Amino acid sequence: MKSFKKHRQLKKPEVNNTKTGEFIKYELEENIKTMKVLFKDCSDINFRFITAGDTKACLVFVDGLIDAASIETSGIRQLLEETERRQLTADYLKEKVIAINSVSETEQIDDALNKILGGFTVLFVDRIDKAIAFDAKGTIARSVAEPETETSVRGPREGFTERLRVNTSLIRQKIRSNRLKIVSKIIGEQTQTNIAILYIEGLAQPDLIDEVMARLDAIKIDAILESGYIEELIEDNSWSVFPQIQNTERPDTVAANLLEGRISIVVDGTPFVLILPVTFWQFLQASEDYYNRYHISIFLRILRVLFVFVALELPALYVAVTTYHQEMIPTNLLFSIASSREAIPFPAFVEALIMEISFEALREAGVRLPKIVGQAVSILGALVIGQAAVEAGIVSAPMVIVVSITGIASFTIPRFNMAISIRLLRFPLMILAGMFGLFGLVLGSLFLLTHLCKLRSFGVPYFSPLGPLSFKELKDVFIRAPWWSLEMRPKQTVKGNRRRMIDHLKPPTTQRYGEEGE
Structure with a gap:
């Protein structure tokens, strides 16, 4: 891996700073007074006072972020009553009183403040200059479910949550x-x-x-x-x-x-x-x-690579050929395209621009609307509006086919952030093709290829292992070689322990039962 690019130190923005720098005092009243000032007009902050003999304490927590049952089962009140004759210390509270995991002590008001806002419960005790923070979180969280953006036929169904x-x-x-x-x-x-x-x-x-x-x-x-x-x-x-x-x-x-x-x-x-x-x-x-057999994976990967080029360059190629290079089109197909575009008042570039923008608007509407309504809008837009536009003579039938194939091609890209980047780059390529024909399309493609070869991701060449070329690494790029041949980890990210499995894991060819020796 090449040396990492030095991260540019940008001017730090001015941010609001609520740190006080105060230390926790021995007097409980002073600490609670400070906390109430910091949490002024915060109705969700609860102060629960506990008195056990001569011992006074207060629990501070955010209502809705903690589990009240955990505090009750910890037995803080009862244990304080049992130790009312003992000289309490922070270590004793931590080891003997708080019967909950994730217990820590803090000496500063700022740390206690951050703990409370993070969902911890903080215990202040009179005549102790430290606070005890313990984890009693009980927030309602979404359960583990199947990812919505990365569905698969075979593989685990679990996805990350917000916790x-x-x-x-x-x-x-x-x-x-x-x-x-x-x-x-x-x-x-x-x-x-x-x-x-x-x-x-x-x-x-x-x-x-x-x-x-x-x-x-x-x-x-x-x-x-x-x-x-x-x-x-x-x-x-x-x-x-x-x-x-x-x-x-x-x-x-x-x-x-x-x-x-x-x-x-x-x-x-x-x-x-x-x-x-x-x-x-x-x-x-x-x-x-x-997870699939490598034959299927090879076919699907080659299909994705081909359709990436389709999603990126097909509309621009259609505009360039129909506008500047009609001699490249077979005669019968040229007559068919010319007859379909005979009544169209716009040039091919404007026609493609209208269709692409409309298609992107329909896709965005389908995403933002509720699922059932969104699917109906997408189908309605694709079928009814497309057919009506052709019959009205606004766009030609070949252009509808090109845009439809381009849209399907963009759906084959597994990662949404890359798919939307390809969709965005389609427009400048269409502009270059509309202005300069195939020369503009080739020029734009060369610019993108050069940019990809120069790009780095934390020091790793973005286009590797194709640029720079490494033949040994290509077995997991355009194709997915059998698992028993993927013995080494990628050299772009691992330098030392590159071996992931032992040699000769290819399954042996065995004789059929009942043949020789039986």
């Missing part, structure tokens, strides 16, 4: 190794969003890990509401239309990429997990390719 620890546990179930490391960070001055960086020690390169950590630490922003925020803030080339970080809802996809030396970033509050670094060809591969 960070649920997502990390799904990955941990796939990779039951102590070499799977999970590093936690908090980003966002206002949201205090928890994120987790996952990698396998010994497979992920140390310089890659350091680069990812450095880019994440450089983020100073008021809010992180989805993993897309982080994706834009850490990618190599923010001006490129091509995605340089993969997102997925499937735990098996994350596990497979971790085993190839990549790094994953899990963000609390979203089911989309980031994977980096990536190459262009990863976006044309589906997890199902590795």
Whole structure:
């Protein structure tokens, strides 16, 4: 792997800072007074006072984020009553009083504030200058279900949820190794969003890990509401239309990429997990390719690669040929196209532009509307409006066919972020084809190819292993070779421990029962 591109240090934005810098005091009343000032006009913050003999305490938590039953079963009141004659300390409270996992102590008001807002319950006790935070979360979360954006015929049906620890546990179930490391960070001055960086020690390169950590630490922003925020803030080339970080809802996809030396970033509050670094060809591969027999996977991968070119260049090719290069069209087909376009008042470029924009609008409407209504709108738009446009003489029948094939081709791309990039690039290619014919189409294609070869994803060439060329790595690009031949991990992401299996795992040819020797 080449040396990583130095991350440009941008000017940090001014963000609201609510840190006080105060330490927790011995007097309970002073601590509660400070907390009430910080939580002024926050009706969901509860202060539950406990008195046990001479001992006074107060539990502070967010109503709706905690499980009241957990606090009751912890027996805090009863244990405080039993220890009313004892000189209480923070260590004693932690070890003897709080009967819940994930217990920690803090000396600063700011830390206690962040714990409360993170769903923890914080216990303040009189005459103790520390607070005890324990996990009694009880928020309602969406259950693990099948991913909606990455459906498959064969493979696991589970998908990520909006809970960070649920997502990390799904990955941990796939990779039951102590070499799977999970590093936690908090980003966002206002949201205090928890994120987790996952990698396998010994497979992920140390310089890659350091680069990812450095880019994440450089983020100073008021809010992180989805993993897309982080994706834009850490990618190599923010001006490129091509995605340089993969997102997925499937735990098996994350596990497979971790085993190839990549790094994953899990963000609390979203089911989309980031994977980096990536190459262009990863976006044309589906997890199902590795579960089906390799004959089927080879056919599907070749089909996807062919239809990527169809989705990108077919409308531009039609505009260029019908406008400037009619001699390239067979005579019978040329007469058919000419007769269908005889009553059309627009040139081929305008006709293609109208149809493509209409098709994209119908697709967007189908996505934004409720599922049942969205499907009806898509079918109605494709059938009724398309047929009516042809009969009205606004567009020609061949153009409807070209746009329909182009739309179907874009649906064959497994990753949505790559599919929408291809759909976007279709328009500048159509403009070049309408202005300069095939020369413009070739010029635009060469520009895209050059850009892909120059692009990097955390130091990894985006177009590898095709550019730069590596024949040994091509067995898992355009095709998916049999599993017994995929002995080595990709050299773009793993340098040391590249072997993933032993040699000679190809199944032997056995004799049929009842033949020689029987």
